[in-house]
Amino acid sequence: MLDHPAVEDIDLTTILAALGDPIRLAILGDLARSTGTALCCADFRELTSKSNLTYHIARMREAGIVHVEPSGTRRLISLRRADIDSRFPGVLDAIIANAIALPSPFGPEGCGLQ
Structure with a gap:
């Protein structure tokens, strides 16, 4: 089981620091x-190498931006939008508005899982 910060432990400066990286910002936009x-x-995988991607996803998880759920050999990644919005209303929307303007190298189909 992976550790995720509790909602009350999500910190704005940690979120902003994590999203200061262009790869993490692109991941946010695609999510x-x-x-x-x-x-x-x-x-x-088109953003960076597998090991580098693992690092970026871990930083986002530790900041409380994403939830990572192991599913067999995969790890499903979802945005913790409701948790972040409850702590910092409107902040995520402003960041996402800029992040989704970045081009995505892949479509929104994801793993095909709903």
Whole structure:
């Protein structure tokens, strides 16, 4: 089981620091485009190497931005939008508005899992 910060432990400066990286910002944009569908790590493989991607997803999980759910050999990644919005209303929308303007190297189909 992976550790995720509790809602009350999500910190704005940690979120902003995590999203200061262009790869993580691109991941956020693609998660926002997926409109609630969990994506797999493999869906982001065109952004960077597998080991580097694992690092970026872990930083986002530790910051409370994403929830990572092991599913067999996959890890499903979803945005913790409701949790972040409850702590910092409107902040995520402003960040996402800029993140989704970034081009995505892959479509919103994700793993095909709903």
